[in-house]
Amino acid sequence: MSGLFVAVGDSFTEGVGDPNLHYPNQVRGWADRFARQLGRADPTWRYANLAIRSKFLDQVVTDQLEPALALRPTHVSFSAGGNDLLALRADVDGIAERYEQALLRLVVSGAHVIVFTTFVPRATGLLKPLVRRVGACNDAIRDLATTHDVTLIDHDAMREFDDKGLWALDRIHMSRPGHKRMAAVVAETLDVPHTLKLRDLVPPDAPGWRHALRTEAEFIRDEVVPLVRRRLRGEYEGDTTRPKWPEPIHPRDGMKRLAAEQAAVERRLRAWGEVLERV
Template sequence: MSRLFVAVGDSFTEGVGDPHLHYPNQVRGWADRLARQLGRADPTWRYANLAIRSKFLDQVVADQLEPALALDPTHISFCAGGNDLLALRADVDGIADRYEQALLRLVGSGAEVIAFTTFVPRASGLLKPLVRRVDAFNAAIRDLAATHDVTLVDHDAMREFDDRGLWALDRIHLSRPGHKRMAAQVAQTLGVPHTLKLSDLVPPDRLGWRHAMRGEAEFVRDEVIPLVRRRLRGAYEGDTTRPKWPEPIHPADGMKRLAAEQAAIERRLREWGEVLERL
């Protein structure tokens, strides 16, 4: 029987932080990397990814759940709520309640549901105010996963992700090595063999306090302030972003080739649209 893995969520699942020019939206990410491993293990595996960056939990539920379930997946990953936690005022109990309702909808489909806790790098001082609400949300996710027989990838318990090399410059998204390591972890959780080569984690050099303060200042200037400004304007990258793989593909057919074919079709559609507008 052909199996179908559908990924829904936000930037974590879309693959932000793992740039790749030959993949849709110019990012790859753990879900695409996992899909490639699934295709290697069994060419009949199919894959779709509806995740879009910067989406809040309610947006993921409203825009992605029903299209994902309509594909009749055998496996579906669900990771949402992280952007809600970044809001200035976050009702963690309310987020957890809405998360549970979405989880119940997915579990009721009969698919194997894969959920994730949210990781906060302990080394990042500027993110410490988020730790309490993230810990509360993670506790709720663990409880819900156990209660509803959901496969849990407990990202927060993976202390190797304290390594800064696994994170992008914004310290919010995984880097290429981080996404690769996450793909390996999910494959292991699902009992799927993989051929991903994981680089050794090397302890970082100890930096003097002046260098550390300079790094924090650059982080605030280049990452935090632009993020706050975008949120105050209500401008989000996901507003103009489309799902990477809205229709199921066979990863074994070669994801770069499939991405090129998809891009060519979209380009022809745009060209035809421009022609029709001139008529």
């Protein structure tokens, strides 16, 4: 099996939570890790990643779907709508309808389509409304995956992700071990051999109630409140972020080297732009 894998979506697919200075946007993520395994299995595999953090469903559809389809992928992953669910008000039925419209455009292209549910963490009382939204949206995605015969990665069913070590401090994005585990799940689901080594998950000692209360208070103060404030101000990291791999690459060529070459080209272009401005 070989072809072109194109990843479409938001921060989940861009790789936020898996920092790596040697990769574009300084993150790696499950899609890059999975693409590397594709390249190991067959050097003719190509890969593009158009995902950008903080993008809403409609933005993903408008900015990424047509460029993705123009590449004529044999395989395409689609994960979007999570940021819509984080809004103060969210129409889950409307999100599901627009999600299905996007999914149909991918399905009729003939590509092998991969979709994901969103993991629902054990939540505090403050986050229970969000959990209900995500659960309803996940149910819709499961139904759509069955209806349109696409591959479903049911992240929410993977209760090993209750392990806090698989999550970044914000509890929204997977950590490096979480992204690696997701890459392995995708590879195994698609019958792609992989060499990913996953650490054993060891249940942590149960913290005392004082520690748990303090941890929750710090999480609300340091992560939830700043997120809400940014959303109220209309500030999104994705507004100044570009796709990591907008043009197909061969992962077998070495993604760190390809990223360095890409960065060198961008530096030369900026230098030429500065020269032209002075002329």
